[in-house]
Amino acid sequence: MPFHENDRLRYYRFDIFSNAVTQAVFTRRGGVSPAPWHSLNLGGSVGDDPAHVAANRIRVFQAMGCKPESIHDVWLVHGTDIVYADAPRPLDQPSAKADIIFTDNPNVSLFMRFGDCVPILFHDPKKKVIGIAHAGWMGTLRGVVGAAVEGMRSHYGSNPKDIVAGIGPSIGVDHYEVGAEVVAQFQEKFGTEADQMLQTRNGSAYLDLWASNSIQLQKAGVDQIQVSGVCTACHLDDWFSHRAEKGKTGRFGALMALQA
Incomplete structure (x- = not known):
């Protein structure tokens, strides 16, 4: 089963990755935040009490056997x-602005937050590298997975033949209506492939974010x-779903680390 539970936390794990990688995409369950961020909100910019967010983050790291101070995260900007x-990010320094993060250091835990966009996890078992990418419609259009590879x-x-990739929980095509300007940009960028997207x-x-990113990975x-x-x-x-909950919601998190 892809879903697992530990200390009241419920999370999704990919089957495709080896046991050399600690990886999880956390649901909203098992945290301390009140509504509308209930309960495992991991986003610090959505109006929740920072103390709740910090407590939730510590809970996530401890559940996966990772030290909270091993975190390296980024400030997402829908780019490439x-x-x-x-090394871990010094906690007294701001996160860098980026949408892709990699490490080959087992002492680093990669962490990224999402609210409908696609978490895409990477592992190269031969080079012992892991990574996480963030792909909304804009990042998908700009080719974030191609940039990651x-x-x-x-x-x-x-x-690339050695790379393993997991496309995580995100908004599905049935709920992701887009305007004519987005359609035009995808058709211009991807040509006939846009018909599959x-x-x-x-x-x-x-827009089908799963198909769009799968095609680009291939x-x-x-x-x-x-x-x-x-x-x-x-x-x-x-x-949490930014679109379905009309912006009044939290952010779920993806965590990835190499086994020492």
Whole structure:
């Protein structure tokens, strides 16, 4: 089963990654935050008490056997910039602005927050590298997964055929209506491939983030891909969804670390 529980926390784990990697995408269950962020809110910029967010983050790290001070996270900006985390982020320093983060250091725990966008986890078992990318419609359009694969190749010497990727819980195509300007940009960028990324129903257009990123991963040479197929907007008992909850909600988190 992809869902697991530990100390009241409920989280999703990919089957595709080896036991050399600690990895989890946490649901909203098992935290201390009140409504509308109930309860495991991990986002510090959505109006929740920072003390609650900090307590939730510590709870997540401890549940996975990771030291809270091992964290390296980023400030998401819907781009394709990469942070190569050689060490934990000094907690007295602000997070760098980026949407991709990698490490080959077992003493670093990568951490990223989401509210409908796609968490995409990476592992190269040969080079012993892990990473997390953040892909909303804008990052998907800009090619964040292609940038991530190229970053693994250029920085660590990874062969795309060795890379394992997991596309995590996020808003599904049935709930992700987009406007004509987004449709036009995808059609211009991806040509006929956009037909697999977009759906039209009753005169409205919907974007499939899972298909869009799967296609781009395959084009980058990554064949080992697992798609969770879990829609955040469909399962509000488990997930925060910025769109389904009209912005009044929290953020769930993805954590990844190499086993020492």
